[in-house]
Amino acid sequence: MSTVTAPRPHVVDHVDVPDNYLTHSRGFLSWILTLDHKRIGVMYMGAVLASFFVGGVFALLLRTELLTPGRTIVSADTYNQFFTLHGAIMVFLVIIPSIPAALGNFVLPIMLGAKDVAFPRLNLFSFWLWLAGAGFTLYSLAAGGFDTGWTFYTPYSTTTTTGGVIPVLTGVFILGFSSIFTGLNFIVTVHKLRPPGMTWFRMPLFLWALYSTAIIQVLATPVLAITLCLLIVERLLNIGIFNPSMGGDPVLYQHFFWFYSHPAVYIMIVPAMGIISELIAVHAHRTIFGYRFIAFSSIAIAMFSFIVWGHHMFVSGQSGLMNTIFSLISFSVAIPSAVKTFNWTMTLYKGTISLTAPMMYALAFLFLFTIGGLTGIHLATLNTDVHLHDTYFVVAHFHYVMMGSALIAMIGGLHHWWPKMTGKMYDEKLAIAGCIIIFVGFNLTFFTQFMLGSQGMPRRYYDYQPEFQIYHVISTIGSYVMGIGFLTTAVCFVQSLRSGAPAPANPWGGRSLEWQCASPPPHDNFKNTPRVGNPYDFSMLQWNPTTKGYDVDPVREAAAFAVEARNEQARGHA
């Protein structure tokens, strides 16, 4: 282990500069009016985590209510509001914005070596829209709450007497635009602001994932906006669009809703897959296995996501022919998912695996996503889905994917980029303990729900048959364990903010560009556009025990660039 003495422009530049994006300017207005993508990302992260806390409290209340059949702590109507709020908050306020808007905003421009996103003002506007959407959702509680389920199925949603339906629909409508603007911004940024030398196939895979996600956001979310408008019109003006008593069709609503909400599942999981590609490669210190297959599978999933929505409706009254077609196409999503899973696993082969906190989350993801993905087969298959549809089996399946995969990846990503965002390290042991407790609690909570569902327990049930109680008790205990896990993680982060050791520029040994600027990054990210290499070539890294981070060996870096230039030339001649 040698310490590097020669100055290297893209690292040393910022070491003596005390100014960073956090200290660049002060005061409340400097945050709420900022155009800096990093600050916007951090504000999104704070807002998303606060919403996650609220959604999580509702989850624990739900699980507590389900400890016994009949009334445990609240009435049926309150329970119905709780699960509706839990779903709506977790989907629209937490998971959809969590990775693209919070982590993506912070990381994407730096990964591109850019100073900011293409449209910084639009970026700030989309955050304000998020706040407005969240405000309407909060207001809906004051207006009487809503008990429609997060899916707002008609005619229940247009006839229920709870007063908060229109405010929350408005809120979700606005949140949709927040999401569209973020997507638009990312598409343009990736196209226009890549530095010289960063070809499409030199982009880190997280960027491929964010790019695929942005396409879905821009194309699918407007359909949600239209659907919600129609719903508001029907409820407010009694114009029959979905309600059969006024000449409408409730199945039409389901088609509209899932035309957005199925792609929305991929707005949640595709960026998570991008994070996992980064985490596994960086923390195994090994080039990603099958870069192109992973990149293309992100695009493939984004495309397939638009043509499988009907698998939510196998028993809801669409024709048998449509069921057959949607079942067949739904299986196609299994292929790119399988490709990614195997490629991640193979990336561990002959790696040099550091079992850091982010890596633990990545491994937890791999475990949970495998279960979540495989149980999707039961639901895509027509005759088994008839039995399992709208039971706890579905609840367990989508929690494995949306929480066990998307949220776990988000938290893994937060651990990964935390030193970059805050400039502080955290207590690794405490973080890993949190991860393990969450993992154990998660499986206790949701694996039991697979049995619960396949045994015949319907979802959204306040009361249930006594034979299901044992599963419910185990599931509830699991949710408490998970709560303790998240609390541990929160303590770890707070501790880091208060007394964490200063973070080096490159604590994990990453090669994408964000690890080449200081932690936390300066206001402009890079003084000079950094030199772009293969983001997964770790050959020039060496551990520096003084800074407790990785340095670049300039000799080996030059050699790596020379090899790449030769390969490039060879490709050019061929």
Next chain:
Amino acid sequence: MLSIASILIAQAAAPTATPADFWLPSGASNHVAGVDTMFHWINYICYFFFVLVVGMMVVFIWKYRAKQGERIRLDGMTHHKGLELSWTIIPLLISIAIFFFGFRGFVDLTTPPKNSFDVNVTAFKWGWTFKYPNGAQSDNLVVPAGRPVRLVMRSNDVLHSCFIPAFRVKRDLVPGRFSTLWFQSDVPTGLDEAKGYHLFCTEYCGTGHSNMNRKVLVLEQPEFDGWLTKQAAWLDEIPDEELYFKAGPKLYARCQQCHSLDGTAGLGPSWKGIWERVSNPSGGVAFADGKSYSDLIGPGKEYATPEDYIRDSIYNPGKHLIAPYGNVMPTFKGQLNDRGVEAVIGMMKHLDEFDAKGAWTKSVPVATK
């Protein structure tokens, strides 16, 4: 894959109830064999891939974990076309096979035989009515054993879904449409509710969603025929003077989720004092449109008699809403005939003879007032 087909065919003929296992509940219909076999085969495939992925993960982590002071290994391959194509193509083939068998099972599941016995099903917030060709009605689904049964289903208000786990069938009830579902059960349960199979509502429909469960009772054909005849005539067989306390409480069971008898607040107005209100209509505002009882009830008014008013409230519940209640009551037109309405009105006239749960507390019949 051929073996799956042969098992599917072999088990489809088996007529007995299957025992519950770790995953699936006990099954008692013709669909059980097909669905369960498919479910278990998918499980085996899942076990295989889960063990493969997690096994490789654990082995690699153990073998290639970083040791103190170790250099970064650089000999890992960047890609391998053969491997990557194999895990693209093999899952694709498996998926197509699963799709195909699932599709075949689905065709069986959704194609009722021509000679099936039809039962009309109406779902409403929050209950079910099962109606039979001879006019009989029942709160539980009673079906003959050994004969294909087709449910012709509709909803009176919002979406509901009929799910019978032991039969592996499920189908949404969509207002404004008919939907169907079929099964054949060969395992009789008798009329004992404790032995019946669960029937659940699986499409969220509000407050009483989780209590919309009924039982499916399977009877041998002769017993079923007897039950059907008796069931069709039950209202007619009760003598007129006993109608309100024999039929009333039975019919009230469908009302009690929203309408209390003792003044307890509910989704609809309590029946307490209802007959006094409508038979001596007062002038105070009682309805959401600002009208009073006396505006509506009386000679020459919209309802000549209080009985007319009650009857119309049951058949057209949204017409005159009592403040501050919402328009949530489903119509009972076609479910409650005139004699049923008569029984309900009779009960309203004698509410002092019933306890808070609707049980008749007197032991000797008294003449109607």
